[in-house]
Amino acid sequence: MTAAVGLLRTTATSPVLWAILGGFLIGALITLAAGHDPVSVYWEILQGAVAGPNLAESIARAVPLVGMALVAAIPLRGGMVNLGGDGQLLLGGLVAALVALYLPAPGLVRLTVAILAAMAVSGAYAALAAWGEVRFGVPLLISTLLLSYPAKGVTSYLARFPLRDPSTGMPETFRIDEAARLPVLVPGTPITWGLVLLVLVIAAVVFTDRRGTAGYELRLRGLNSRFAAYGGVDLGRQTVRVLFASGAVAGLVGAILVLGDQFRFTDGALLSPAYTWSGLMAALLAMGEPVGAICAGLFFAALQTGGFAMERATEVPRVLTLVLQAVIILLLAMRHGLRRQPSGGR
Template identity: 65%
Template sequence: MSDVARPMRRLLRIPPVPLAILVGVVLGGLLVLVSGGNPVEAYAAIVTGSLAWDSLPNTLNWAVPLVGMTLVAAIPLRGGMINLGGDGQMVIGGLVAALVPLYLPGPGPLLIVVAILAAMVASGLYATIAAWGETRHGIPMLISSLLLSYPAIGICSYVVGFPLRDTTTGLAQTPMIPEAARLPVLSGPLNAGLLVMLVVAVLVVLYDRFTVGGYELRMRGLNARFAGYGGVPLARQMTGVMFASGAIAGLVGALIVLGSQFRFQDGALLSPGYTWSGLMAALLAGGEPLGAILAGAFFAALQTGGFAMQRETSIPRVLTMVLQSIIILFLAIRHGVGRRRETR
């Protein structure tokens, strides 16, 4: 073996995720250097702007919806399924969560619970349409879940733009939610949504690691045909997985509406791109829930750190999106190379 080949083989022995992050950091630094910036200053600003004591609440606040949408993608991905309808499911959840406290009577704490549960049920049921289409009619869920987002977004946009619009403003949005029905504030930008998402994340990890259903889902991800031969009810499992995935998307929409926006605004839930960042984080972890949660938190830190980098160094925060893309692309290339070697 040549002296040049040995370091390359050692490099390829590094676990894929750390190696992908390392490659992303190096290539991102080169881009900054080529554009005339200082990579060290850029990365220092990202770290300080996301993990410093004053910045950490903003990172955690951004991580709540991003980790949630990461789980939305990771749960089906664990079983070899892909849910691309997170946008539509999140929007449905957000609208339902806004309408419940506006039009139902009751004490504030009860309305919060009812709004969250109603949002989860509505979004979960909507997500199962994609599963029903594949199990009963052979429509690939990859396609139907994505296409179902468009009517959901369009209908919600119409509802808040016309029949239920706040007539005191010229914008497509609902009236403000009563203060009693808003999520309690913990500290600064953080609200009780952080605790709710933490509980959900723990439950997902425990379900994946210690239940029969989690084991069956992992078996499906490894070999769906084998899992079916082993007695796993694949159609019912797909429906249940999509309901859980959609329910978490609805929860994310509800937490944003009840915790920070206090009304449903047309397009406000979609503009941050939580769904697609969450999908990338889930792909980074290969659908494994604990790894997906950590990847979602990592991407949230990149996002908040990107604002600080742009403010402190004048380097556009789009660099953080470039880093995410490079990391995922490198993982895809590396796994593709590995599969090609196995087939030789």
């Protein structure tokens, strides 16, 4: 009984909860100002996210979004920021497509190697940014972001010219045959075995964070990097390892999208849903805690899926759901800023 009361008290005073409630309140005011009923709008979002077949759509959308939330949360747990998710996602998707298309092997072998190759290449590309900080002092925040641009340029060029399927009018590769695709997990839905792969990654990340030595050292670095170094943690090596793991998850997400949904690499198709930035917001909402980032990613995925149904039913643009995400993060940032501000002013 005491534990339950303590849990309720902690939940009631959680800044994340208040940020979410504040975001929905501001969203309601915006909806009222536009001449719509906020209760009807929010009801349509809820139904559009979980009612009937919409639940499967929300789960399918949550797979890449939660994956990209982990991409941001893994380094954020140690006080590092990976803003290169877009580039790592693209490289993983393209590598997965190329291996699945051109590797002379049976379908299952091509599928397995495609996923592993996508994770390895994207992980190595993220580790390159970490090496730049360790070796040359280039801030990780800058190097990860800037390295996305060469990845975007190279993948776009390859999809538009040497690897393009001339039978289509789109900048995309040839179509991957069915033998090398991710099988559907739930018949009649867009949910593939990519969900199982993501669950395995989630289990590994959460176990490492809660029980592993590497997770303990990463949390220690997030609290105080100097103390972590004093305690024997090799910060440079840790930075490279953490960024490799983060990039590898981004590569896995790219492979899941290409092998389980699009069945070819199309220039711009992986970036248009903005999974990277929604995942970053989810990680920020959870302040880098993996389980919290996963829950936030599920919440954002449901919000976005419900936004499509809301737009059809109420004529309110689905961009409202993106506004809600941004406002929630902004309120949370304001809350933490106010808590850090000295009570006596300057």
